[in-house]
Amino acid sequence: MLQHWLLGSLALQNIGRRKARASLLIAAVAISSAIVFTGVVMMRSIETSMAVGFSRLGADLMVVPQNALTNITAALLTAEPTGEVLDADLLDQAHITGISRAAPQRVFRTEQSEFGGQGESVDLIGYDPGNDFTIQPWINERLGRPMQPGDVILGAARDVPLGSEIALFGKPFRVYAKLGRTGAGTHERGIFMPSAELLALVPAIREQTRKTPPMLEPRKVSGFLIELTPGATELQVRFALLSHLSGTKVVAGGSLLTGIRQGVTALLGGAISLVSMMFASTALMVSVLFSAIVTERRSELGLLKAIGAKRSQIVGMVLIEAIVATGGGGLCGVVFGMLLLRLFERSLVYYLTEIGVPFLWLDRMDTVLVAAACILGAGLIGAIGALTPAWRSSRHDPYDLIRGEG
Amino acid sequence: MLSCRRLRKTYQTDRGPVDAVRGVDLDVAARHYVAVIGRSGSGKSSLMAMIGGLSQPSAGSILIEGADIWSFNDNAMAQFRNRRIGYIFQFASLLPTLRAIDNVALPALLDRHSGTADTYNRAAQLLTEVGLGSHFDAYPSEMSAGEQRRTVIARALINNPILLLADEPTSDLDVETESEIMALLLNVNHERGTTLILVTHNLALASKAEQVVQIADGAIVP
Ligand SMILES: Nc1ncnc2c1ncn2[C@@H]1O[C@H](COP(=O)(O)OP(=O)(O)O)[C@@H](O)[C@H]1O
Ligand SMILES: [Mg+2]
Numbered sequence: 001m002l003q004h005w006l007l008g009s010l011a012l013q014n015i016g017r018r019k020a021r022a023s024l025l026i027a028a029v030a031i032s033s034a035i036v037f038t039g040v041v042m043m044r045s046i047e048t049s050m051a052v053g054f055s056r057l058g059a060d061l062m063v064v065p066q067n068a069l070t071n072i073t074a075a076l077l078t079a080e081p082t083g084e085v086l087d088a089d090l091l092d093q094a095h096i097t098g099i100s101r102a103a104p105q106r107v108f109r110t111e112q113s114e115f116g117g118q119g120e121s122v123d124l125i126g127y128d129p130g131n132d133f134t135i136q137p138w139i140n141e142r143l144g145r146p147m148q149p150g151d152v153i154l155g156a157a158r159d160v161p162l163g164s165e166i167a168l169f170g171k172p173f174r175v176y177a178k179l180g181r182t183g184a185g186t187h188e189r190g191i192f193m194p195s196a197e198l199l200a201l202v203p204a205i206r207e208q209t210r211k212t213p214p215m216l217e218p219r220k221v222s223g224f225l226i227e228l229t230p231g232a233t234e235l236q237v238r239f240a241l242l243s244h245l246s247g248t249k250v251v252a253g254g255s256l257l258t259g260i261r262q263g264v265t266a267l268l269g270g271a272i273s274l275v276s277m278m279f280a281s282t283a284l285m286v287s288v289l290f291s292a293i294v295t296e297r298r299s300e301l302g303l304l305k306a307i308g309a310k311r312s313q314i315v316g317m318v319l320i321e322a323i324v325a326t327g328g329g330g331l332c333g334v335v336f337g338m339l340l341l342r343l344f345e346r347s348l349v350y351y352l353t354e355i356g357v358p359f360l361w362l363d364r365m366d367t368v369l370v371a372a373a374c375i376l377g378a379g380l381i382g383a384i385g386a387l388t389p390a391w392r393s394s395r396h397d398p399y400d401l402i403r404g405e406g
Numbered sequence: 407m408l409s410c411r412r413l414r415k416t417y418q419t420d421r422g423p424v425d426a427v428r429g430v431d432l433d434v435a436a437r438h439y440v441a442v443i444g445r446s447g448s449g450k451s452s453l454m455a456m457i458g459g460l461s462q463p464s465a466g467s468i469l470i471e472g473a474d475i476w477s478f479n480d481n482a483m484a485q486f487r488n489r490r491i492g493y494i495f496q497f498a499s500l501l502p503t504l505r506a507i508d509n510v511a512l513p514a515l516l517d518r519h520s521g522t523a524d525t526y527n528r529a530a531q532l533l534t535e536v537g538l539g540s541h542f543d544a545y546p547s548e549m550s551a552g553e554q555r556r557t558v559i560a561r562a563l564i565n566n567p568i569l570l571l572a573d574e575p576t577s578d579l580d581v582e583t584e585s586e587i588m589a590l591l592l593n594v595n596h597e598r599g600t601t602l603i604l605v606t607h608n609l610a611l612a613s614k615a616e617q618v619v620q621i622a623d624g625a626i627v628p
Contacts (some may be wrong), residue, residue, distance in 0.1 A: 006512075006516070010501070010503065010504075013503035013504075014503065017502075060450060242464075282617075288581050300501060303499055303501065304501075304516075305484070305487075305497075306458075306460050306487060306493055307487065307488065307493070307512060307513045307516065307561065308484050308485065308487045308489070308513050308516050308517060309484065309488075309490020309516050309580040310480065310481055310484040310516075311481075311484070312514060326519050397455075397460060397461045397462055398459075398460040398461070398487075399455040400461065401459035402460070402495070403500075
């Protein structure tokens with residue numbers, strides 16, 4: 001304990017001897033640490049936001065029957081309610097690259113469901129819970145249990161309380177969840193349920209309407225919503241779809257949104273390599289600096305060795321100096337990074353929220369973990385950078401070190 | 407207590423090898439005062455550094471109290487330097503960031519043998535003995551060359567070494583200070599019985615020694 005205190009105080013005094021140099025080192029480490037801290041917190045925040053928020057941007061493309069009327073301006077959240085249908089296995093057959101997810105939907109528009117009053121037009125939308133990426137992300141409130149058979153999800157414009165029972169074609173359903181406001185009419189007034197549930201309703205529908213609507217045939221769907229893989233362009237995939245599938249129409253969503261989604265993915269990849277490069281270059285810089293510092297102090301290290309300091313004590317003293325300086329830099333960087341995050345909050349995040357992309361900050365606990373990791377990482381960089389020079393010089397005979405030849 | 411056999415030191419330099427010490431046999435009895443004399447560049451410092459465990463011999467052996475010191479591992483060697491040897495260098499050798507009393511206490515603090523309070527008491531006592539009773543808190547830069555050298559002597563004594571090695575400890579001091587420092591060293595040898603090997607150009611001082619070793623061109627002149 002005593003010797004650690006002693007070596008520690010010698011190390012601190014050594015930092016204090018060259019205040020300008022120590023400040024520059026601390027500043028350099030602080031800048032990297034600030035970049036890493038801000039970068040990681042932003043990245044992780046964007047990632048979580050993407051999971052919820054960017055997925056709400058809807059599909060990149062929609063594949064619908066040739067003759068379907070489509071509302072181009074509507075967000076690509078649901079397929080169109082027309083009488084035309086596509087084969088459910090259409091896309092599986094075509095093997096088209098560039099598609100990351102394809103969500104089949106059945107949209108059945110009816111005035112005979114007896115929901116919401118006599119003759120009220122209602123869209124019943126069947127989705128595939130495993131592939132869906134345009135409905136579930138919009139859930140705003142839900143019952144505190146997993147979804148069960150007999151549960152439906154209502155669009156924001158339907159004024160029915162959560163948990164209440166509704167009847168569709170004489171069958172009871174429970175309102176399990178409600179969606180947020182999307183601005184897309186079909187979406188806002190729709191009643192959503194897994195396709196299997198919608199198909200199970202067919203006997204009741206037949207009783208009322210005396211026929212099976214075409215999209216409720218087991219092997220048919222109204223259309224597909226498609227999300228592109230990062231890097232795939234809308235044009236390529238649209239062209240591939242059209243050349244492989246006859247009798248279809250491909251509707252593009254806002255290419256801006258596709259751009260944002262793909263851009264963010266690329267940005268995250270870039271940020272990770274930037275962070276690792278920062279780490280490596282700071283470690284190199286510290287190593288070079290401490291080679292110089294150790295060389296400069298050779299005679300003092302030799303003197304310490306001459307009066308009986310062990311190699312471990314000499315290496316320890318240099319390491320403590322490096323770790324305190326770089327760890328201190330890391331701490332300053334984290335503080336600086338917090339200020340940067342404030343700045344982002346007022347600019348980028350404000351802007352994103354304005355255009356309707358919710359931004360979810362990394363939670364406090366994780367932010368503290370990232371901060372701690374940055375400070376520890378900075379200290380580690382110091383230790384790694386200083387270890388080799390310290391170890392090498394501690395190997396020499398004290399006499400050589402004192403004479404400046406170590 | 408000291409026995410050197412066929413001791414050699416060869417430095418590898420850019421201009422080829424330099425034989426600084428070439429086959430020295432030397433025996434020193436306990437409690438003796440040994441003076442080492444010789445021209446500059448004759449190999450005195452190299453010899454002292456090897457005996458003090460500061461510079462590895464190229465060949466030969468050094469036995470101190472029967473132990474072959476250069477067969478020690480790193481930690482044993484550190485402990486040997488720390489506890490057995492008191493080295494007084496030819497040049498300033500205090501740590502500039504430490505006060506006089508910290509410098510004196512440092513060797514004892516490096517070795518976890520005694521408590522801090524005890525160590526500082528001894529350091530204060532030693533500083534008083536070498537005549538620096540009022541300089542405990544002075545930094546090296548605030549002391550004269552003579553005061554710094556006295557501090558080094560106090561540091562060399564803190565762990566009660568068995569062998570005091572002084573390599574031209576007064577070469578940069580004025581005559582009056584030199585004689586004070588020398589008196590101090592001889593006093594340590596007399597009073598404490600610490601074996602003293604002193605490199606000096608002062609023949610009057612050398613004449614007081616029990617043993618005079620003259621070195622020329624890396625070898626002892628018979
Ligand atoms: N580290 C070294 N590297 C190369 N040559 C050295 C080194 N130390 C001493 N020498 C050479 O060894 C010889 C003896 O030096 P030294 O032991 O310092 O003698 P002295 O102390 O008697 O003046 C000199 O020629 C000197 O130049
Ligand atoms: Mg010399």
